[in-house]
Amino acid sequence: MSIIYLSAVADEEPxxxxxxxxxxxxxxxxxxxxxxxxxxxxxxxxxSPSVLDRRRVRRAERRVLAVSRELADHNADSEVVA
Known part of the structure; x- marks a missing residue:
């Protein structure tokens, strides 16, 4: 097992x-x-999960895909072409 040592970061904020x-x-x-x-x-x-449980999962999956697509489109639009 490898041990990863992290250096101390003092007063660094995002x-x-x-x-x-x-x-x-x-x-x-x-x-x-x-x-x-x-x-x-x-x-x-x-x-025996209900139909509503499965529908909730499908709806959430579609939302993740839609937001991912929007984010990818935004990133593609904001790239600078050299």
Whole structure:
């Protein structure tokens, strides 16, 4: 097993660019959390999850895909062509 040593970082906070990146990706993070919640509820439903449980998972999957597509489109539009 490898041990990873991290150097002590003193008084370093996220830069404005880091915070902007997090803010840009936040809708995707929220959509993935919703998907995780739906999947947990589906698996906790026992041997016979309801149609509504499966529908909630599918809806959350579609939302993750839609937000991912929007983020990819935004990143493609914001790239500078040299």
């Amino acid at each position: 830069s404005a660019a880091d915070l902007a990146g997090i803010e840009l990706e936040w809708p995707l993070i929220a959509a993935e959390l919703d998907l995780l919640d739906a999947q947990i509820a589906y698996h906790n439903a026992g041997p």
